[in-house]
Amino acid sequence: MGEWGVDPEGQVLRNWLVREFDPQELAKTLEYRVGSDLGYIDPTTIVRTLYDKANNTIYVFDCYYETGKQLEEVAKAMESMELRHTKIYMDAAEPRSIAFFK
Numbered sequence: 001m002g003e004w005g006v007d008p009e010g011q012v013l014r015n016w017l018v019r020e021f022d023p024q025e026l027a028k029t030l031e032y033r034v035g036s037d038l039g040y041i042d043p044t045t046i047v048r049t050l051y052d053k054a055n056n057t058i059y060v061f062d063c064y065y066e067t068g069k070q071l072e073e074v075a076k077a078m079e080s081m082e083l084r085h086t087k088i089y090m091d092a093a094e095p096r097s098i099a100f101f102k
Contacts, residue, residue, distance in 0.1 A: 013058075023061040026050045030059070034083060037091045038098075043067045044074050046081065046088070071100050 030050040037045045048062035064077045078084070078101070090098050 021059055021061070023050060023059070026052075026059055033089065034086050035089045038074070038094045040068060044069055046074075046078065046083070048081065048083075071097055075101065 027050055030052050033049050033051050035045075035047050035049070039045075043065050044067070046064040047060055050059040050061065051057075052059070062081060064074075064081065066073075066077070069077075078088075088101070090101070092098070
């Protein structure tokens, strides 16, 4: 229906909402996490989040969502997101690609 990121059949998180927040303020007390799912036909995603364990809440404040990108292009995106020295949780189905990013 033309809505970005809305796929009710493949949707993993169903209890979410969009609202304004200050990532720098929340980062003072919450855990910073980055996750990635590598793809080519399916999109490669990189998601920067802050995790509030006490309230079981994930704040997403930056993301990359692109199809058809080579690993070098994804690495450049990571660089532009300032993730060079950041632990990234990646989909384990791509061991050769994960080795490339290490």
